[in-house]
Structure formats: C-alpha cells, structure tokens
Amino acid sequence: MVADSEKIVLSGTQRQLTGSRRERLRSLAMIGLSASMVTSIILVASGLFLLLLTSSLSWLLGHVGTENATWSEKLYQLIFTGTELGYGVSAIFPAVLGTLALVILMTAFVAPLGVATALYLTEYARPTWYTKLIRISITNLAGVPAIIYGVFGLGFFVYGIGGQVDQLFFGDQLPNPTFGTPGLLWAALTMALLNLPVVIVAVTEGLDALPGDLREASVALGATHGETVFKAVLPAAMPSVFTGLILATARAAGEVAPLLLVGAVKFAPALPFSDRLPFIELEQKFMHVGFQLFDAVLFNRIGPGDVGWIASVALILVLLISILNLFAIAFRAVILGRQEPANPF
Amino acid sequence: MTEDVAVNEGRSEPEEGTRNSPAIKITDLSLGYRDNPEALIDISLAIPERSVTAIIGASGCGKSTLLRCLNRMNDLIDGVNYEGQILFGSENILSPRTNVTALRRQIGMVFQKPNPFPKSIFENVAYGLKLSGIKSRRIIEELVEQALRSAALWDEVKDRLDDSALKLSQGQQQRLVIARAIALEPKVLLLDEPASSLDPISTLRIEELIYELKHSLTIIIVTHNMQQAARVSDFTAFMNGGRLIEFGPTEDVFTFPKSRETEDYITGRYG
Numbered sequence: 001m002v003a004d005s006e007k008i009v010l011s012g013t014q015r016q017l018t019g020s021r022r023e024r025l026r027s028l029a030m031i032g033l034s035a036s037m038v039t040s041i042i043l044v045a046s047g048l049f050l051l052l053l054t055s056s057l058s059w060l061l062g063h064v065g066t067e068n069a070t071w072s073e074k075l076y077q078l079i080f081t082g083t084e085l086g087y088g089v090s091a092i093f094p095a096v097l098g099t100l101a102l103v104i105l106m107t108a109f110v111a112p113l114g115v116a117t118a119l120y121l122t123e124y125a126r127p128t129w130y131t132k133l134i135r136i137s138i139t140n141l142a143g144v145p146a147i148i149y150g151v152f153g154l155g156f157f158v159y160g161i162g163g164q165v166d167q168l169f170f171g172d173q174l175p176n177p178t179f180g181t182p183g184l185l186w187a188a189l190t191m192a193l194l195n196l197p198v199v200i201v202a203v204t205e206g207l208d209a210l211p212g213d214l215r216e217a218s219v220a221l222g223a224t225h226g227e228t229v230f231k232a233v234l235p236a237a238m239p240s241v242f243t244g245l246i247l248a249t250a251r252a253a254g255e256v257a258p259l260l261l262v263g264a265v266k267f268a269p270a271l272p273f274s275d276r277l278p279f280i281e282l283e284q285k286f287m288h289v290g291f292q293l294f295d296a297v298l299f300n301r302i303g304p305g306d307v308g309w310i311a312s313v314a315l316i317l318v319l320l321i322s323i324l325n326l327f328a329i330a331f332r333a334v335i336l337g338r339q340e341p342a343n344p345f
Numbered sequence: 346m347t348e349d350v351a352v353n354e355g356r357s358e359p360e361e362g363t364r365n366s367p368a369i370k371i372t373d374l375s376l377g378y379r380d381n382p383e384a385l386i387d388i389s390l391a392i393p394e395r396s397v398t399a400i401i402g403a404s405g406c407g408k409s410t411l412l413r414c415l416n417r418m419n420d421l422i423d424g425v426n427y428e429g430q431i432l433f434g435s436e437n438i439l440s441p442r443t444n445v446t447a448l449r450r451q452i453g454m455v456f457q458k459p460n461p462f463p464k465s466i467f468e469n470v471a472y473g474l475k476l477s478g479i480k481s482r483r484i485i486e487e488l489v490e491q492a493l494r495s496a497a498l499w500d501e502v503k504d505r506l507d508d509s510a511l512k513l514s515q516g517q518q519q520r521l522v523i524a525r526a527i528a529l530e531p532k533v534l535l536l537d538e539p540a541s542s543l544d545p546i547s548t549l550r551i552e553e554l555i556y557e558l559k560h561s562l563t564i565i566i567v568t569h570n571m572q573q574a575a576r577v578s579d580f581t582a583f584m585n586g587g588r589l590i591e592f593g594p595t596e597d598v599f600t601f602p603k604s605r606e607t608e609d610y611i612t613g614r615y616g
C-alpha cells in the first residue's frame with residue numbers, strides 16, 4: 001500500500017528516484033516530521049512566552065485591586081524591595097544574584113569533572129564491556145529525578161562532609177553549624193552532581209564524533225598520547241563542552257526541587273557575593289529565582305489577580321536563563337567560528 | 346637547507362639515484378594484524394635517500410601497512426605484531442627502545458584525506474613545532490613561514506594565517522598538511538595516496554611540490570595512479586598480497602618489469 005502511494009506521488013520523477021526511492025522518501029518524511037516538530041516547539045515556546053509577557057504587562061500597566069502604583073514603581077518594588085508590595089514575594093535582585101552565584105560555582109565544579117570523565121572514558125579507558133556499562137549507566141543517571149539528588153546532597157554534602165568540616169575546623173562554634181547546614185557550596189555541588197551526567201554525555205558524544213584522523217594527525221607529528229588528547233582532541237571538542245554547559249546552566253537556574261533541601265531560602269541574610277576572597281559566600285544560604293517562583297505559588301494564598309506578578313517573576317527567570325545560555329552559545333560560536341568554514345548561525 | 350640542495354644537485358640525477366646511500370633499510374619485515382596475520386610477508390627493501398620511491402599495488406596489498414611501519418603508526422592499532430628490522434641511520438626503528446615521538450618528527454607522514462586540525466592555518470603548522478619544545482614566538486613564526494613557502498602555499502594564505510584551516514580548499518588543505526609535516530624538518534616524508542582525493546589541478550601542484558621537496562628529503566609515496574608513479578618517482582616498489590614483488594628504478598620497473606605480476610598490474614591486466 002505504501003509502495004502504491006509512493007508510485008502515484010512519484011510517477012513524474014520516477015526515473016531519477018529508482019533504486020533508492022524508498023530511502024529518499026523515508027528521509028524526506030523524516031525531514032518533514034522534524035520540521036513540523038521544530039515548528040510546533042517554536043510555536044509552543046513563543047506561545048508560552050507571549051502568555052507570560054501579556055500577563056506580566058497587564059499587571060504592570062493595569063490597575064489590580066486597590067493598587068495605585070505606576071508601572072515603574074511596581075517594577076522597582078518587584079526587583080529591589082519585593083515585600084513592600086505585600087504579595088509575600090521577596091525581591092528579585094538578590095535572587096538573580098543568588099542564581100548567578102549558584103550557576104558560576106556549579107560550572108566551576110561540573111566543567112572540569114565532566115570533561116575529565118568524558119576524556120577518560122573515550123581517550124584512555126579501553127573499550128571493554130565494562131566501559132560500555134559505565135557509559136550506559138551515566139546516560140541513565142541523567143534521568144534520575146532531581147529531588148533524589150537533593151536528598152543525596154543533604155545527606156552526603158550537608159550532614160556528611162559539612163558536619164565533618166565543622167568538627168575539624170569550626171569546633172568552637174558548635175553546636176551552631178557553619179558548613180553542616182544547607183548553603184551555597186553544597187547546593188552548587190549537588191547541582192554539579194545532578195548535571196554531571198548531562199555534561200559527560202554531551203562531551204563524550206562530541207569526542208566520539210571527532211574524525212579519527214585528527215588523532216592520527218597529531219601522533220604523526222610526534223605528539224604523545226597526552227599531548228594529542230589535550231592539544232588536539234579537547235580543543236576540537238570544545239563546542240560540545242559548551243553544549244553540555246548550556247544544558248547544565250539551564251537546569252541549575254530552573255531546577256528547584258533539590259535546592260529546597262540544600263540551601264535555597266526565601267530571604268537570605270546577605271548577598272551571595274562579597275569583596276573578600278573567594279568573593280562568594282560559600283556557607284551562606286542564598287536566594288534563587290526558581291525557588292521564589294515555587295515559594296510564591298505554593299506558600300501564598302494566591303488568586304486570579306496574582307497571575308500578573310507571578311508571570312513577571314517567571315518571565316525574569318526565563319530571561320535570566322536565556323541570557324546565561326546566550327553567553328554560552330556566544331562562546332561556542334566563537335570557538336566554532338575558529339574551527340568551521342560555515343557561520344554557525 | 347640550501348647547502349643540501351647544492352650537494353644533492355652535484356651528486357645525483359634521478360637515473361643515477363641507485364648510487365644514493367639508503368635512507369631506510371628494511372630487512373625481513375613481517376607484520377600481522379589480529380584478524381589478518383599475513384599483512385606483510387618478509388619484506389626487504391633499501392630506500393635511497395633524497396629521492397622519491399613509489400609504492401604501487403592493488404588495494405589491500407599492504408602498502409599503507411608498510412608505510413605505517415616506518416613511523417610506527419601501526420603501534421596505535423591493538424593486536425599488531427611485527428618482526429624484522431628497519432634501519433634508519435644506525436637505529437632500528439622497530440626496536441622497543443626507539444623513542445617513537447622523536448622518530449615521528451624525523452619521519453613525517455601525510456594521509457590520504459587532508460586532515461588539518463580545526464585550528465587556524467598558523468596553529469596547524471605551529472602545532473608540531475610547539476610540541477618539539479620551541480618556545481620563541483618569533484622563531485615559530487619564521488619556521489611556519491618557511492614551511493608554508495616550501496609547501497608552495499605561502500602566497501595563498503599569508504594574509505589569512507588566522508583563518509580556520511578548514512576554510513581552505515581540499516588541495517590547499519593537503520599542502521597545508523604537508524607544510525605541517527615539513528615544518529619539523531624531517532629526513533623522510535611518507536605520503537599515503539596524498540592526491541587521491543584531489544582534483545587534477547591540485548594533484549599537479551602536489552606532484553610539483555614532491556619534485557621540489559625531494560632535493561632535501563627522502564620521499565616515499567603510495568599511489569594507485571600508475572601515471573603519477575611514473576611521473577614523480579625515481580624508484581618503484583610493486584607489492585602484491587603482502588609481499589614485495591619488485592623494486593628498482595622507476596623506468597626499469599615500468600618498461601622492463603622483471604616479474605609477470607608486475608607487468609600484469611602495470612598494463613592493467615590485473616583484477
């Protein structure tokens with residue numbers, strides 16, 4: 001039946017298509033399918049974005065309830081003072097900084113660890129069944145629910161390692177915990193762990209996709225294996241490293257569940273950055289835009305009139321993730337530009 | 346380098362090449378892959394220096410395998426074992442004590458498909474130089490320019506050294522890869538079907554380049570193309586089924602082949 005309809009459709013161009021007609025049709029169908037999928041994804045995404053934007057704008061520009069503030073006042077309050085609005089939401093600004101601190105710290109952990117693991121698996125470990133098993137397991141780890149990582153982070157990092165650190169270095173402060181309590185460092189480590197499989201898979205796939213003659217070229221010029229890995233292979237795979245980090249960033253900024261357990265709070269005592277080394281307040285609790293959204297929806301009595309400002313918080317979260325991703329994409333584009341003949345965009 | 350050329354011109358024209366002392370002397374070389382135990386069988390061959398030796402033969406007869414013995418690239422493949430001797434100067438290349446990275450700087454290799462690194466043109470040529478321990482930026486720049494000139498590529502790329510090497514045409518990429526290899530000033534250059542993926546004009550440029558380079562280097566080229574072997578080489582080795590069937594000055598091999606197998610192959614009566 002399929003063959004019949006192919007004939008009808010193709011009768012005009014049959015001559016050219018004989019032989020691999022079926023394959024071509026199949027690949028055409030695949031192209032059509034993926035094109036329509038991409039289109040619908042774009043439609044849904046822009047629909048969501050528009051929805052957020054219109055609710056946010058109508059709240060900013062309209063008059064809800066007894067409120068008389070102008071749009072600029074509302075925006076200022078939402079971003080810098082928060083609570084004065086009386087919505088029970090905290091200010092966005094410290095939460096944006098908290099999210100940034102988390103993303104930066106998480107990247108500092110996950111990038112070297114993920115790259116090193118991927119390099120080990122593809123360039124050093126012999127391709128035995130055991131290596132394959134490890135690779136498959138890592139891929140599966142990417143599917144473990146985020147909250148599980150949160151529970152692990154609380155038990156292992158916060159109470160386990162944090163508790164030990166307190167006993168060893170901050171004994172005089174006990175029983176008040178310093179590191180033995182949820183905080184930015186543990187949250188970043190938990191997020192790094194959560195994202196490690198994602199980064200490893202992205203980099204491993206990038207390494208697998210490199211042409212084999214790249215390694216031969218390097219070796220034939222008198223490079224040792226290590227030199228080949230770090231001076232030829234890794235630079236060539238940098239775009240895939242950034243792909244992994246883009247995915248990781250999006251998750252660290254958007255995934256709230258594990259943060260509930262390891263350090264995100266509604267009101268932090270201070271900003272996460274300081275002017276003293278290491279410039280990040282590692283042991284402090286921190287605010288997070290995703291957490292704020294979660295908190296706003298879950299712990300406030302909200303009605304239909306609140307959709308507007310909640311949409312504004314959501315919009316800011318989406319914009320924040322987009323900006324972070326744009327940075328990573330720009331980096332990747334620069335690297336790709338140095339490598340590839342074609343412009344990546 | 347100029348000295349070498351002068352010495353060479355005074356001493357040898359292609360037909361006198363047999364007088365050249367061997368650059369590489371292969372004795373009783375046999376090699377087996379894990380699933381092909383007789384890839385090379387008892388090969389003995391003395392490759393004259395500062396000349397071009399072509400290796401011809403049907404696909405799968407072991408040409409690449411033989412070439413890859415000379416810079417120990419076969420070491421990268423699991424389960425390869427070989428025996429015999431390959432003398433390079435007074436050193437046995439196949440000895441386990443050989444410093445293979447130093448060896449590969451002296452015996453450069455160019456592959457069938459151009460394989461520049463996804464780096465800039467400059468970085469491609471500088472890659473081996475930096476690995477060899479040269480730190481001075483100025484010296485590296487000089488050597489890069491010199492190598493690109495020797496590879497007849499300088500004029501085409503001198504204004505865009507920072508562009509990606511992948512932006513070059515296939516033919517330019519192959520000359521870049523040759524520049525990358527000769528930047529290390531090797532004594533021997535191995536070319537494995539260097540022109541088989543190129544158009545006729547690019548092929549011609551590679552052949553001209555080979556002709557230039559043989560004044561300072563020993564070149565061993567694997568080729569499928571009989572005319573090319575006849576055009577560029579001073580000596581020809583014909584292989585079949587992992588064995589060396591015939592070796593001699595190219596003119597002799599092509600006009601009076603000693604072996605029936607060689608004659609069949611050259612005249613195209615083969616497979």
Ligand SMILES: Nc1ncnc2c1ncn2[C@@H]1O[C@H](COP(=O)(O)OP(=O)(O)O)[C@@H](O)[C@H]1O
Nearest residue numbers: 378381384403404405406407408409410411422
């Ligand atoms: N990596 C390898 N593993 C196993 N067998 C190989 C490998 N490379 C080449 N061979 C085999 O060795 C023989 C010689 O191959 P090769 O030297 O590549 O031939 P040529 O270059 O003359 O076409 C062929 O039969 C080929 O299948």
Ligand SMILES: [Mg+2]
Nearest residue numbers: 408409410537
């Ligand atoms: Mg070959």
